[in-house]
Amino acid sequence: MRALIAAATGLAVALVLVFTITALGSPAGETSPKPLLTTVPAHP
Amino acid sequence: MRRKAGLVLLALAVFFAALSPLLRWYAFPRLAKIPANQYQDMVLEAKDATLLDYGTMKARKVPEVTIVQTLKGNVEESEKIEKTAGRDVVVWDGLSYVVGPDGKMVSKIPERYIFDAHTQEPVHATGEMVDGDPVKRQGIEFKWPFLTEKRDYEYFDAQARVTAPIHYKGTQNFRGVDVYYFEQTIPWTKVRFPKTMPVEGITPESVAKTGTTRWYTTVRKFWVEPLTGAPVYGEEIHKEELRGGTLLGGREKVTAFAGHVKMREDYIDSTVALVKSNRTLVLLMTSYLPWGFLALALVLLSLSLYLEARGRRPGDPRPTKDAEPEPVNA
Known part of the structure; x- marks a missing residue:
């Protein structure tokens, strides 16, 4: 019974961790202030 | 214990x-998704290209034609579209700016490309366009999906505004990276004149009145890193012609541009x-x-x-x- 509880705890923590990370995602940030280029840049 | x-x-x-x-x-x-705020620029060059001189309306050899391509993620627009699309969306405002050997503008074509941030599938929303004309893209453009497969994909051609297959032609090693090589051929197709012409006073409407039409063909080559779906290198064998009409002074056709376009080193x-x-x-x-x-x-x-x-x-x-x-x- 104790082994079953331990296994279930491990599984639950893994699920919570993955769901939380994917739900948080990554922030979209802001649109770059740099313009669309109309001159040839010297380097990347 | x-x-x-x-x-x-x-x-x-x-x-x-x-x-x-x-x-x-x-x-x-x-x-795994494309960030909505990504900004990237790319310079491509066509050495020993052929370019139309709009002053004489004759094609001439030039040492170099440069294409500056910018893609800018528009976060505000993507957030707006996400509300109705119900998925992560990226909006790329792009500009292809072509510069002649004298540093003057040859053409500039803006476009807006809207796609799913995870799958790169096109998302259709108001604002999707090429050179100001509304379009409804099918297939991919610029980038392949994550975990690219060894198969043909549908690729959108912004010049002809058509979607055609881009064929998987094998696996290669490009500068230490294993890549999939893709190739697409767009046969001679009648295309619109760019909204912004290189000579002041000439507009697409005034050219259209002369009966002259613009035709284009290209062989597009991409070397794509399959895990990220990002092209590491690209080439295009690009040809444009003006055909018929009074603008050509009785000639059947004249080359507007011909060159082998490659990414700058x-x-x-x-x-x-x-x-x-x-x-x-x-x-x-x-x-x-x-x-x-x-x-x-x-x-x-x-x-x-x-x-x-x-x-x-x-x-x-x-x-x-x-x-x-x-x-x-x-």
């Missing part, structure tokens, strides 16, 4: 064993470096971590079973008592 440690190890073993497939098949498809280096680092991130999510976690889970499970087995074995040998002699039958 030993049994408690065994249970903790078992819990950890199950934790990592569960994390392994969850990371690969649940988290990766949701976390410094941009190839930076693209390869960027793709290599992003490739490692994808590998981490799809291979290194899932397999690592699985191996760790097996080790932890073995340790847990070992501790459990030792916990059940008697610690010290008990003193042996002299057994009572059993009665023996005669």
Whole structure:
């Protein structure tokens, strides 16, 4: 019974961790202030 | 105490064993996406190209024509579209700016490309356009999906505004990176004149009145890193002609542009470096971590079973008592 509880705890923590990370995602940030280029840049 | 440690190890073993497939098949498809605020520029060159001189309306050889391509993620627009689309969307405002050998503008074509941040499938929304004309893209443009497959894809051609297959032609090694090589041929197609012409006073409408039409063909080549879906190199054998009408002074056709367009060397280096680092991130999510976690889970499970087995074995040998002699039958 104790082994079953331990296994279930491990599984639950893994699920919570993955769901939380994917739900948080990554922030979209802001649109770059740099313009669309109309001159040839010297380097990347 | 030993049994408690065994249970903790078992819990950890199950934790990592569960994390392994969850990371690969649940988290990766949701976390791998193109950032909405990405800004990137690219310079391509066509050496010894042919270019139309609009003053004389004759084609001439020029040492170089440069194409500056910028893609800028429009975060505000993507957030607006996400509300109705119900998925992560990227809006790229792009500009292809072509510069002649004298540094003057040859053409400039803006476009807006809207697509799913995870799958790169096009998303249709108001504002999607090429050179100011509304379009409804099918297929991909600029970038392949994550975990690109060895198959043909549908690729959108912004000049002809058509979608045509881009064929998988094999696996190659490009500067230390294993890549899939794709090729698309757009046959001679009548296309619109750019809204912004290189000579002041000439507009697409005024050219159209002369009866002259613009035709275009290209062979498009991409070397794509399959894990990230990012092209590390690209080439185009591009030809444009003006045909018929009074503008050509009785000639049947004149070359407007012909050249073998290739990525500039410094941009190839930076693209390869960027793709290599992003490739490692994808590998981490799809291979290194899932397999690592699985191996760790097996080790932890073995340790847990070992501790459990030792916990059940008697610690010290008990003193042996002299057994009572059993009665023996005669």
